Amino acid sequence: MAELRTVRTAVAGAGGYSGGELARLLLAHPRLQQTPPLFLGRVADETGSIPLEQLQPQLARGRGRTLPPVQAFSWELIEAAGIDLVFLALPHETSREWAPAWLERGIRVIDLSGAWRLHDSTNRAIYKLTDADPALAAQLQTEAVFGAPELHREAISTARLVANPGCYSTSIILALAPLLRAGLVDLDHGIICDSKSGVSGAGKKATDKTHFMYAADNLSAYSVFGHRHTGELLEQLSLTSAQIQFTPHLLPIPRGILSTLYVRFAAPQQPEAVERTLREFYRTSPMVRVRAAGDLPQIQHVAHTNFCDIGFHLAPDGQRLVLVSCLDNLLKGASGQAVQNMNLMYGFKEEEGL
Amino acid sequence: MAELRTVRTAVAGAGGYSGGELARLLLAHPRLQQTPPLFLGRVADETGSIPLEQLQPQLARGRGRTLPPVQAFSWELIEAAGIDLVFLALPHETSREWAPAWLERGIRVIDLSGAWRLHDSTNRAIYKLTDADPALAAQLQTEAVFGAPELHREAISTARLVANPGCYSTSIILALAPLLRAGLVDLDHGIICDSKSGVSGAGKKATDKTHFMYAADNLSAYSVFGHRHTGELLEQLSLTSAQIQFTPHLLPIPRGILSTLYVRFAAPQQPEAVERTLREFYRTSPMVRVRAAGDLPQIQHVAHTNFCDIGFHLAPDGQRLVLVSCLDNLLKGASGQAVQNMNLMYGFKEEEGL
Amino acid sequence: MAELRTVRTAVAGAGGYSGGELARLLLAHPRLQQTPPLFLGRVADETGSIPLEQLQPQLARGRGRTLPPVQAFSWELIEAAGIDLVFLALPHETSREWAPAWLERGIRVIDLSGAWRLHDSTNRAIYKLTDADPALAAQLQTEAVFGAPELHREAISTARLVANPGCYSTSIILALAPLLRAGLVDLDHGIICDSKSGVSGAGKKATDKTHFMYAADNLSAYSVFGHRHTGELLEQLSLTSAQIQFTPHLLPIPRGILSTLYVRFAAPQQPEAVERTLREFYRTSPMVRVRAAGDLPQIQHVAHTNFCDIGFHLAPDGQRLVLVSCLDNLLKGASGQAVQNMNLMYGFKEEEGL
């Protein structure tokens, strides 16, 4: 029996929510059983290493068995480990600054931040990124592949730098892309994306808006006409800012996104045709589940999974469509999708370990 | 000092969520201190009466002081008590059937169900109501006043039958009415109402959809293109079903509604003008709080109050408007608005006891 | 008709959760309608004043009517306003440092922190307080009255300095005091207090433990054998640390405390006798509701009220007692109790405005 191909991975930023889910997935990934990931993080301790279970107690193993430690970064460490691929689960400024150094050493990068997702510098301006070497950054940006496997499977498989999509964006892009590509949508009318996300999407930093008392028993809209993920929608769906608008809301739940999308068809359609268009588009995609007409997904259906579920209702007039798209923001919206990208990059089965 | 005018009230349906809030408000209402409400409900006990605190333990008084009991209904009881006004917090079929008998006895009615809200029988069909005396019902329907004080203050003050508005409808109507009346809205474009409600809106009956495990850590859209409150939107805002669409969602919180409304202006506007239009409309309305442009309300701001808060963001193009409207579905969306209507009907200060 | 007596109050710390509830209660208090409270807080603005609704949006009034502003502190301001009573809703270090200056000016103080609750300096050590004038502090500490109206009604009515009790302590002390005073409890056996509190008890500061992701879908015990409120239990119940132990837990809800208390009786009792002992103790207390034997209170029964509800189950052996005590930590556990104390200090009805 031939040996299974593997990959030597590193995870930078193992302490956050995405980092925790990434660690959980990679530690259980069938292809990484012989080569567990190298975890990198802030290690105050002078030993240069802390137990991963200290940052992520839910991952602890029983019976005294330990997890790989979280280690202080050094290129010596990386080289000694022979790392092939690094996951950057870091603030976007850090990713933007640091990714070139990994690539330069021949290490492929899956970046979970917004640093490399936007090809148009106007769209990217909202991240306030600065580049030490603008020419290099521009070249890498051109090369970077937006890591939506359902849209860019081929390009991802050979990419050196994969920009893992935003959580909101994934839920919106996957629902709209099939209908836009099929030319069904009246673009002049404008598309409305009313999205709702659990609190883990706001990150682990304690702020006034991640305080339990702010989020619990509440719902709030924010960043209306100004959310960072809007640029991804424009670029990936080839739309102008007049053609799509996006309103995120903060839900009082830990994880999950539901996007309710309002689309006008250029001409009346039958529900069956809409369903067929969606199903056909995702025929070869293992991580998207299309629902029958009128059967809407809910956040519970996707929580703790890497699926994106898509359902819809079509008005009797055949033109007004309500699409509902759900995913787990930490999995299909972040770490699960990152592992899906790794699978593609190394020729594993797309859904392996997910 | 002249004696304050009072009113002798009855509450039918004191066991539900609306009934509980109504009981709380009426028991504390300054005008009813000498004449506490008569509570009516299902009393299995042969004594013909059970303590209100058995149905609503949170209302109990300390130190052995008792609340008025919940009594089995009889017209003798009603007549002996000299009831002026009854609140019907009952299923719509029961309200439709029973309201005429109260009115016939000269007792004014505030009905919290959907039984009498819709003047157009096509819109009303969704409630599947049947009338024993169709002619009388038709006449009463004509006479019934939709109990939105901000729209029908005068008519409510003299009404015999007030149809207290739906919770979703209140949040949507109050946000849209000022802009529609000002003629700012491009009606051909269509208005989108994306609303989210806490679970108390679904009533006290234990069902699969009110199960904690269904609602918690979840969000789900439902009744797309088919919710009962749509008729209220059409009638109160004078719109056709092509001009407005409404998608309700079930939030994992006990109480509160937030509606995100998407409107296209016929011509570009300035944010200041939009704010002025809203403020002017509610200049004399104590229970609506208009926010400055860009300052959005949240459910926490209105929970446990009778306020409807309205805020908005206007796109840089001056035409795409996102309105956010919030209220407590049990108060401004039900019992609080009912008390507000009572205040108008009896010449009290509109916000008295709220 | 004689004019109602009033009191001119100030609130220091109007921005927190307790401060918000205090502001709500005082603004609606019948005795303060002519003399609304003076709100003091951090005002960065050079105008020296910010709108209260900016800190507490839920308190905003409709129709453009404003609330009293939050003003930067100065003694000139206090003197000009003729303040009689100040509520200190501040960190305990600040209260300890500042209270003497208010008292010196003849202004009575209700302090909501732990600064003045503990008469035994060993118990107080956990707060790490330092006193500029130790002799004065010691004298004030002697004079300070623990603000549990049900235990110290008389002393509170004439007190200059009221130390408003801790939220956990209130729930425990009120349940145990009647049984301990009746001499029913086997003290050698030891009392166990297993308490659970909503997140507002942890304060408004954003920390790792108030992050939504930490508290939601979770339960955690903390400060086992070491919580600050333990000293209040020892002093108010005249127990040694061997006789009572207290384990607090963080509940995934905004507000409310439930304490489950395990007591062994020295001799077998009848449930009726236990109920009678509790009822008799609270015969004149409007804010404690004693339940019948076997009828346990829940957090929902007391949320948004100033009641403390007490119920119990007695084992068939008549000796093992489980007491359940509930209150709203922001009301009976903080601001509501503070207002109750104000009522006693100024001869108002104890439950007025609550």
Add this chain to the structure above:
Amino acid sequence: MAELRTVRTAVAGAGGYSGGELARLLLAHPRLQQTPPLFLGRVADETGSIPLEQLQPQLARGRGRTLPPVQAFSWELIEAAGIDLVFLALPHETSREWAPAWLERGIRVIDLSGAWRLHDSTNRAIYKLTDADPALAAQLQTEAVFGAPELHREAISTARLVANPGCYSTSIILALAPLLRAGLVDLDHGIICDSKSGVSGAGKKATDKTHFMYAADNLSAYSVFGHRHTGELLEQLSLTSAQIQFTPHLLPIPRGILSTLYVRFAAPQQPEAVERTLREFYRTSPMVRVRAAGDLPQIQHVAHTNFCDIGFHLAPDGQRLVLVSCLDNLLKGASGQAVQNMNLMYGFKEEEGL
């Protein structure tokens, strides 16, 4: 390479919460990849079969791939499938009645209800079970093994009938057993178990107590001195009802149990010795994680895992111990433990597929 041993399983009751988790675990279990479970349930449809994803939408597979169907029961079906082992995730009356027929056909049974857990008929009385063949039931009851792998590993491996433990019981028994067996506990003093469970423990049936509005923003104690799981504690820990008392509470979360246990040691101990006793007891147990002294587990650490986490605080007196034990009531408290038992019964690795 030798073929891996497998087992042909059936699941009766695939529609509930335990059934859903069981289905998820078995469908992903490495040993069952060639022989997916046979799902049995109520099938109204005359086709005799409904899709599993209709009952458990979260389990659906992408890309049109279907799950095994849920089929109407018949012995023909069972025999044709050659079932070795059935999981009964059914009401206890049904399990009690039905288990003998499975056993008679040579099919091993893991019963998730309380039907077969209690050997003492007095303890069992609370379930109000009636047996068609009392002699056979008595014999099977004697033979039934209480399915706590950490206590009865050997017996489970050869058992025909495994009574999977209660969720509360598991959390309590695993924390106490090591200390009781070591003879450290002062039994005369009595042990107190204050447990808190998420709502899934109450089952899928919609009732007043599983209503979102009942459970949310609430905490309530129930079944004080009378919960069904008490019998398991007595039998498995060899205690009398005077020696242990158990108070369950309903937490406003979907899943997870935390038990806070109060134990008095017969003689003072060092924390290190307590930790050592616990660790030693679970030295060979992969699914129990013992914490260092003073490091307490939380529900979040075990949710969605099959671990039981145990931590403790010892008072300075060395005698008063607070143990905290956490597990996921649907996994280690039900379906995960059932799979762990299956693993033992068929010689798989104890933690395989968990």
